[in-house]
Amino acid sequence: MQTTANAVAAMADDIIDLTPKERMIRKAKSHLGFQFGAFIVISFALIAIFAPLFAPHDPYVQDLAKRLVPPVWAEGGSWEHILGTDHLGRDYLSRLIYGARVSMGVGFGAATLGCIIGVTIGLVAGYLGGRVDQAASFLLTCQLALPSLLLAMALVFFVGSSVTTLIVVLGVLHWQYYMVVTRTLTRQIRSLEYVSAARSIGSNDRQVLFYEILPNLFNQIIVVFSLEMAVVIIHEASLSFLGVGVQPPTASWGLMIAEAKTMMYFKPYLVVIPGAALFLLVLAVNLLGDGIRDITAPESRN
Amino acid sequence: MLKFILKRLALGLAVAFTVSLATFLMLNLAADPASMVAGEDATQEAIEQIRVQYGFDRPLYVRFFEWIGQLVTGDFGDSYYWKQPVFDLLIDRAPVTLTLAAGALTVTVVLGLTLGVLAALKPNGWLDRFALSFGTAAQAVPNFWFGLILIILLGVTFPIFPVSGDSTWMHFVLPCFVLGTSAVPQVLRLTRTGMIEVLGSDYIRTARAKGFRPRQILFRHALRNALLPIVSVITIQIGYKLGGSVITESVFALNGLGRLAYESILGADIPTVQMLVFFFALVFIILSILGDILNAWLDPRMRVE
Numbered sequence: 150m151q152t153t154a155n156a157v158a159a160m161a162d163d164i165i166d167l168t169p170k171e172r173m174i175r176k177a178k179s180h181l182g183f184q185f186g187a188f189i190v191i192s193f194a195l196i197a198i199f200a201p202l203f204a205p206h207d208p209y210v211q212d213l214a215k216r217l218v219p220p221v222w223a224e225g226g227s228w229e230h231i232l233g234t235d236h237l238g239r240d241y242l243s244r245l246i247y248g249a250r251v252s253m254g255v256g257f258g259a260a261t262l263g264c265i266i267g268v269t270i271g272l273v274a275g276y277l278g279g280r281v282d283q284a285a286s287f288l289l290t291c292q293l294a295l296p297s298l299l300l301a302m303a304l305v306f307f308v309g310s311s312v313t314t315l316i317v318v319l320g321v322l323h324w325q326y327y328m329v330v331t332r333t334l335t336r337q338i339r340s341l342e343y344v345s346a347a348r349s350i351g352s353n354d355r356q357v358l359f360y361e362i363l364p365n366l367f368n369q370i371i372v373v374f375s376l377e378m379a380v381v382i383i384h385e386a387s388l389s390f391l392g393v394g395v396q397p398p399t400a401s402w403g404l405m406i407a408e409a410k411t412m413m414y415f416k417p418y419l420v421v422i423p424g425a426a427l428f429l430l431v432l433a434v435n436l437l438g439d440g441i442r443d444i445t446a447p448e449s450r451n
Numbered sequence: 452m453l454k455f456i457l458k459r460l461a462l463g464l465a466v467a468f469t470v471s472l473a474t475f476l477m478l479n480l481a482a483d484p485a486s487m488v489a490g491e492d493a494t495q496e497a498i499e500q501i502r503v504q505y506g507f508d509r510p511l512y513v514r515f516f517e518w519i520g521q522l523v524t525g526d527f528g529d530s531y532y533w534k535q536p537v538f539d540l541l542i543d544r545a546p547v548t549l550t551l552a553a554g555a556l557t558v559t560v561v562l563g564l565t566l567g568v569l570a571a572l573k574p575n576g577w578l579d580r581f582a583l584s585f586g587t588a589a590q591a592v593p594n595f596w597f598g599l600i601l602i603i604l605l606g607v608t609f610p611i612f613p614v615s616g617d618s619t620w621m622h623f624v625l626p627c628f629v630l631g632t633s634a635v636p637q638v639l640r641l642t643r644t645g646m647i648e649v650l651g652s653d654y655i656r657t658a659r660a661k662g663f664r665p666r667q668i669l670f671r672h673a674l675r676n677a678l679l680p681i682v683s684v685i686t687i688q689i690g691y692k693l694g695g696s697v698i699t700e701s702v703f704a705l706n707g708l709g710r711l712a713y714e715s716i717l718g719a720d721i722p723t724v725q726m727l728v729f730f731f732a733l734v735f736i737i738l739s740i741l742g743d744i745l746n747a748w749l750d751p752r753m754r755v756e
Contacts, residue, residue: 290462291469293687294739296694296731299709300477303716303724307481383593387698390595391713406596417603424596432591439587 176444183440189433197249205231206240208247208400213238220418232422235408241419244400245426251401252430255315255385260378262320267327268370272358274328275335285332289325297322298384306393315394319381326373331366338362368445375438379431386427402427455747463740470732471522475515478725483507487719488531505531518725527726532718537726540711547617547707551630551699552692554623558631559638559688564681566635567642568674574647582643586636594695598629598702615704626703630695634688641684645677679750686742690735 177183196203212234219226220233220241232241274285304318338344339362347361388394389403397404402423409419485502486493493501502508521528527537570582605625606614613622649655650673658668696709704710708727715723 287465287469290466291473294466294470294690294732294735295473296690296728296735298694299697299712299731300474300728302697302713303478303728304481306716307478307487307719309482379591386593387595391698391701393716403593403595406599410599413599413603414607420596420599420603424593424600427593427596428591431593432588435587435591 173444177440180440180443182436183444186433186435186437186440189429190437193249193430193433194253196246197253200246200250204240204243204246206243208239208243209398211237211239217412217416219416220422223418233418235405235419236412241405241422244405245402245423247400248402248405248423248426249430251312251389251395251399252382252385252427255312255319256378256382256434258316259319259323259381259385260374262316263323263377263381264327264370264374266321267324267373268331268363268366270324271328271331272335272363275332276339276354276358276362278336282332285328289328292322292325295322298387301384302388302391302393305388310394310396312395312399315385315388319384323377323381326377327370330369330373334366334369335362338365368441372438372442372445375434375441379434379438382427382431382434452747456744459740459743463736466736467733470736471519471729472515474725474728474732475518476511478721478728479511479514484719484721487721522729528722530715530720530723532715532720532723537723540723541708541726541730544706544708544711547705548693548696548700548709550623551626551696551705551707552689554627555630555634555692555699556685556689558627559634560685562632563635563638564642567639568646568669570639570643571646571650579643582639586639589632590636592633594629594633595698595702597632598625598699601625601629602702617705617707622703622705626699626705629702630692630699633695634691637684638681638688641681642677645680646673649673649677679746682746682749683739683742686738687735689738690731693731693734 215230215234215238216236218230218234218238221228221231223233226233230240230242232245235241235244270285270288274282301318301322305314308314308318339357344357344361347357352361385394386401386403386406389401390407392407395401395404397408405423406420409416409423413420483498485505485507486498488505489498489501506514518528525538527541529535530537530540533540566582566585570579573579602614602625605611612625613619614625616622655668655673658672663672693708696705696707697713698709699705700707700709701713708730712724712727715727
C-alpha cells in the first residue's frame with residue numbers, strides 16, 4: 150500500500166512540479182523519525198533555556214530531612230517531588246531539568262566549535278587541493294589516531310573542569326567528520342560550471358568559497374552537526390560520570406548517575422532516570438540528523 | 452606491493468611522530484606539571500623544588516626529545532604516582548585490556564555481521580527494520596549507563612555474572628558485551644549496504660542462474676566481497692575499543708590499561724598518561740597500516756593511490 154501511495158505521490162509531484170522547498174515539507178510530513186527527533190530536541194532545548202520556569206524546586210537546595218524520597222509512582226512518593234529526591238534531599242526532577250542545560254549547552258557549543266574548525270580546514274583543503282590538501286589529510290590521519298575520549302579526560306582534568314573547558318576540549322577533538330564531508334563536497338563543487346561563472350565575472354577565492362560553495366554545503370554540514378552533537382553529549386556525560394567533567398553541585402546527567410551509583414542496588418531509579426533522559430536526547434538528535442539527511446537528499450528521478 | 456607497504460610504513464612513522472609531539476605539547480601545556488605533582492595545598496617553595504627535581508625547569512624541546520628518546524629505547528621513564536617504571540605498569544595491565552578488546556571485538560563482529568547479513572536478505576522486511584532500529588537505539592545508549600543497568604539486572608536482580616574485578620573469564624562477559632555492542636551499529640550498516648549492493652550485482656545473478664545453492668552464494672560469493680570495506684572499519688574499531696576501555700574498565704572495576712589511564716589522570720601522572728595516549732595511538736596506527744595492507748592484498752585495485 151505504502152509503495153503505491155508513494156508512487157502516486159511522486160507522479161503527482163511531477164505533474165504539479167513542486168518547488169524544492171515544498172518537496173522537502175512534503176517529505177518532512179511523512180518522516181516519522183524526523184518528527185519525533187525534532188519534537189524531542191526542540192522540547193529539550195526549550196526546557197534547557199527556560200529551566201527556572203519548568204523546575205518545580207531549586208535544584209541546589211538540600212533538605213536532609215527529605216533524603217531519598219521515592220518518585221510519585223512508588224510507595225511513599227508524593228506529587229511534591231514527582232521524581233523523588235537524591236541523597237542530599239534535592240528535588241530530582243529539578244536537577245534533571247537543569248541537567249538538560251549542561252548536556253544541550255556542551256553538545257551545542259562543542260559541536261559548533263568542531264564545525265568551525267572542520268569546515269574551515271575542509272573548505273581550504275578541498276578548494277586549493279595539492280600540497281595544502283595533502284597537509285590537511287595528514288592532519289586528519291593524526292587526529293584519527295589520537296584516543297579522543299582519553300585525551301579529553303586528561304586535558305579537561307589538567308586544565309580544570311568547567312563547562313567552558315569541556316566545550317573547548319571536546320570541540321577541538323571533534324572536527325574530523327566535518328572536514329571529511331566538507332573537503333569531498335568542495336572538491337566536487339569547485340569544478341562545476343556555476344563556480345567558473347562566478348570566477349569569470351571577477352569573484353575572488355574568498356567570495357567563491359563563502360558565497361558560492363559554502364551555502365551549498367549547508368544541508369550536509371547540519372547532518373554531521375547533529376551526529377557530532379550526539380557523540381559529544383555522550384562524551385560529556387561519560388566524563389562527568391567519571392568525575393572529570395562537570396563538577397558538583399552542578400546538575401549534569403552523567404554526574405547524577407555517578408552520585409547515584411553507590412545506591413543503585415536499592416534505589417535503581419536514581420540511575421535509570423538520568424540515563425533514560427540521556428538516551429532519549431541522543432536518540433532524538435540522531436533521528437533528527439538522519440531525518441534531515443533523508444529530507445534534503447536530492448530527488449532521485451527514475 | 453612492496454612499494455605500497457613501504458609508503459604506508461613511512462606515513463605511519465610520520466603520523467606517530469606528529470602524534471607524539473601533539474600529545475606531549477597538549478598534556479604539558481594544559482597545566483603547570485610541577486604544581487600538579489605537588490598537589491593543591493603545596494607551597495610555592497615545594498612547587499619550585501619539584502620543578503627542579505623532576506626537571507620541569509628545562510626547556511620544553513629538551514624534555515620532548517628526552518621523551519622521544521625514551522620511546523625509542525623502550526625505557527619509558529618512571530611514573531610519579533605509582534613510583535615504578537611506566538613500562539612495567541603497561542606490561543602488568545595490558546593483558547586485561549587486550550582480553551577485553553578481543554572479546555568486545557568478537558561481540559561487535561558476530562552481532563554486526565549477522566544482523567547486517569540478515570537485514571540485507573530482504574531490504575525493508577521486518578528483520579531489516581528490526582536491525583536498523585536496533586542500530587539506531589544502540590548508538591544512543593551511553594556505555595557507562597548500559598554497564599550499570601546490566602550490573603543491576605544481571606549482577607544483582609538475577610545474579611548470573613560477577614560484576615566487579617577480572618579474576619575469571621565470567622568477569623569479562625558483561626564488559627565485553629557492553630563495549631562490543633557500542634560499535635555494532637556501524638558494522639551492521641556497512642555490512643547491510645555492502646550486501647545489498649553485492650546481492651544485486653550481475654555475478655550473483657549468474658551464480659544463481661548456474662544453480663548454486665543460496666547458502667553457497669551467500670557465503671562464498673557475496674559475503675566475501677561485501678567484507679572488503681568492513682576490514683578497515685574493524686581495524687579502526689579496535690583502536691576505539693582501547694580508548695573506550697577507560698569507561699568500561701572503570702564501571703566493571705577491571706584492572707587494565709583504561710583504568711590505569713583514569714587513575715593516572717586523577718593522580719596527575721603525566722609520564723604515564725602521555726605514554727598511554729601514545730600507546731593507544733600507536734596501536735591504532737599499526738592496525739590501520741595492517742588494514743591497508745590486508746585490503747591491498749585482498750583487492751589489487753586499492754594498491755593504486
